[in-house]
Amino acid sequence: xxxxxxxxxxxxxxxxxxxxxxxxxxxxxxxxxxxxxxxxxxxxxxxxxxxxxxxxxxxxxxxxxxxxxxxxxxxxxxxxxxxxxxxxxxxxxxxxxxxxxxxxxxxxxxxxxxxxxxxxxxxxxxxxxxxxxxxxxxxxxxxxxxxxxxxxxxxxxxxxxxxxxxxxxxxxxxxxxxxxxxxxxxxxxxxxxxxxxxxxxxxxxxxxxxxxxxxxxxxxxxxxxxxxxxxxxxxxxxxxxxxxxxxxxxxxxxxxxxxxxxxxxxxxxxxxxxxxxxxxxxxxxxxxxxxxxxxxxxxxxxxxxxxxxxxxxxxxxxxxxxxxxxxxxxxxxxxxxxxxxxxxxxxx
Ligand SMILES: *Cc1c(COP(=O)(O)O)cnc(C)c1O
Numbered sequence: 001x002x003x004x005x006x007x008x009x010x011x012x013x014x015x016x017x018x019x020x021x022x023x024x025x026x027x028x029x030x031x032x033x034x035x036x037x038x039x040x041x042x043x044x045x046x047x048x049x050x051x052x053x054x055x056x057x058x059x060x061x062x063x064x065x066x067x068x069x070x071x072x073x074x075x076x077x078x079x080x081x082x083x084x085x086x087x088x089x090x091x092x093x094x095x096x097x098x099x100x101x102x103x104x105x106x107x108x109x110x111x112x113x114x115x116x117x118x119x120x121x122x123x124x125x126x127x128x129x130x131x132x133x134x135x136x137x138x139x140x141x142x143x144x145x146x147x148x149x150x151x152x153x154x155x156x157x158x159x160x161x162x163x164x165x166x167x168x169x170x171x172x173x174x175x176x177x178x179x180x181x182x183x184x185x186x187x188x189x190x191x192x193x194x195x196x197x198x199x200x201x202x203x204x205x206x207x208x209x210x211x212x213x214x215x216x217x218x219x220x221x222x223x224x225x226x227x228x229x230x231x232x233x234x235x236x237x238x239x240x241x242x243x244x245x246x247x248x249x250x251x252x253x254x255x256x257x258x259x260x261x262x263x264x265x266x267x268x269x270x271x272x273x274x275x276x277x278x279x280x281x282x283x284x285x286x287x288x289x290x291x292x293x294x295x296x297x298x299x300x301x302x303x304x305x306x307x308x309x310x311x312x313x314x315x316x317x318x319x320x321x322x323x324x325x326x327x328x329x330x331x332x333x334x335x336x337x338x339x340x341x342x343x344x345x346x347x348x
Pocket of ligand 1: 133200
């Protein structure tokens, strides 16, 4: 049986074809060390976002950037603030810096920015905002972020983690919402770091490349903690090519918008309650321990993510796939549900 992987929010259409071609070409030069300052990619991104190249740091995936930021800005006695039900790397990065993490309650499984502003204190140095949020798929819109930033004191760096920016922007255009003004904040020199990754819409999760944009002085401080030659030649070549692969991104986000609606409707018809999504996955209440349902789904050939570690024992996160993958998932879910909450063991 062919396994359908809907557990890690990867691109169901594979890598950007342009990136694959660039990797093939760059393969002939992997005897050479990479450009440690990633000047080509930084220059292109600076142009794209209307900022200076000194404001950009390329990293071996944004997971590694989150750890760098925590090491640069946190220490014992200091703290970071984020929301409950959010990205698993925020606690890990904060722990590594031996700082405290304050997690505020959610509202309808989304960030409550008022609660985050209220939790910030003299010892706070970082705020992590996943927008859209992983694992719940919720978004905080631009006016809400603006109000929030006005309340946050200058000694706090706000990380706007926009890993799912392409998906959120497409949903926002269709739904008449305003997704983000993060690049404006950067051009105004505010104490904000915006994170973007090539792992999701560009389909490059396996090659590890992402970036942060922030005030030049702060980016320089964080860059000094980076491991030399952190981003490989293949990763930089792939990222450069993927940036101009508008066709692959369009195909990916268009499918995602259509299939999000299809999946939500089918989940509801099966009696589940999906959280409205702004990303490339859907979170829903399984009505039973999520790990048990995920195991039965796996026995039917579909991998999803059970969110127990997030303090959400009944929540399942499923990546939005191709139409065929989503149909297979819904069919497997129907069978897994009828396998009966663990009463009958799932058939192999
Ligand atoms: C997937 C994801 C990332 C990206 O991680 P990489 O290390 O760049 O692959 C960052 N933040 C959030 C919230 C994510 O879900």
